[in-house]
Amino acid sequence: DRSIHPGFQGPRDGLYFLQCGNSIAGLNRNLRAEQRSLRTTGASNGQSIVGAMSTGTHGSAIDVGAVQDYVVGIHLIVAPDRHVWIERASYPVTTDGFAGLLGAELRRDDELFDAVLVSFGAFGLIHGVMIETDPIFLLEMHRERRPLDARLRAAITTLDFTGAGLPRGDERPRHFDVVANPYDMDAGVYVTTMYRRPFRPDYPRPVHGDLAPGDDALQFVGTVTDALPLLIPTVMTAAVRSQYKTTTTPVQGTTNDIFPTTTTRGKASGCAIAVPLDRALHAMELILAINRDHGPFPCLVALRFVPRTRALLGFTRFERTCIVDVDGTLSNRTRSFYSRIWQSMAASDIPFAMHWGKILGLSAAEVRRLYGGNVDRWLVARRALLPPALRRAFSNRFLEELDLAD
Ligand SMILES: Cc1cc2nc3c(=O)[nH]c(=O)nc-3n(C[C@H](O)[C@H](O)[C@H](O)COP(=O)(O)OP(=O)(O)OC[C@H]3O[C@@H](n4cnc5c(N)ncnc54)[C@H](O)[C@@H]3O)c2cc1C
Structure with missing residues (x-):
């Protein structure tokens, strides 16, 4: 507490100074013991905190942001004899003497901070980061199948859930995502909604099989083979229906219970395109049309949502960003799908960006x-x-x- 800046406006008991290699899954576990919680993570959490931050890793906490958005201090090593401690001038976190304790120069500089946040190692070796955490909370998770009808389309393109028919009526969820299996759209898309609830120690801990409650398509789509392309629709639908379960009663858990997974089953690949919220369905339809015209490709399409990041090269760069994930079997066939998607996005009038930590096709x-x-x-x-x-x-x-x- 003695090292916290007197003008710090955030949660004084919620700051953690982490070495770069801490895994997100490990942090979820350890913070639980401290009655704290990461504000958001990806669906799968084997990344290191700095690896996740450096490429802009996100989940679908619709009003929270991506991992880099809760980082408030960066300890950067730029040479054997030079370290810098960077924080925003507009949001000082540590006392003037803190950097000196690390043997680092103090740099309070919004522009530098926002540049380093998502910088894929280009500014030096990030030794550690200071993050803000929330008091521990529970997520109440629901997953249902429903038609991609006008009500759901309106919710996707506005994130206004009034009258959307979500499980808890008009209550704004903390997390909202949509998964579409291109080969089974007539039976609806999968909508996952999570509401923030106060923590209580006696909540029923979720039990799960191979897939954890919050796992996304990337965790199981690698089990689908594309050796026989004509069978892709049947095999994909069987895989999704058997593994990606809807809920009959809500599942409750901490972020650690809901998102404990650290790896994929089978060999999977992912590509993610960020677009402004109001173009989310256009981007999804463009991708589904490529699949119809040139597929079948062994892929699922998912929509996740976060607000704009301040990171200069953060790909979640629209005021309200929808990330369209295309998760598939790791194969040449999937790669060819991605190439077609990149070409079509570039030729379209949809503003976009791509996840730096997934497969991407960008030129200078x-x-x-x-x-x-x-x-x-x-x-x-x-x-x-x-x-x-x-x-x-x-x-x-x-x-x-x-x-x-x-
Ligand atoms: C199974 C799986 C599931 C995924 N799920 C999601 C998801 O739900 N949401 C999402 O947004 N993304 C997701 N991703 C993408 C993933 O979050 C990114 O690729 C992330 O950057 C990986 O971080 P890492 O620590 O594992 O990898 P690393 O390769 O260690 O780190 C990634 C990059 O960060 C930089 N970096 C790492 N450490 C340092 C350091 N100490 N100093 C300076 N630079 C550093 C380097 O440029 C490095 O190339 C998923 C990936 C996989 C494999």
């Missing part, structure tokens, strides 16, 4: 087109912090191809 020109002035702001922040030799040291082919290395 496209990064500039999609992120506009944020690319230069990110490069300026990097150049101001790192001299040329260090910029070279923290570059790789990925950054060079996207013109982000200099």
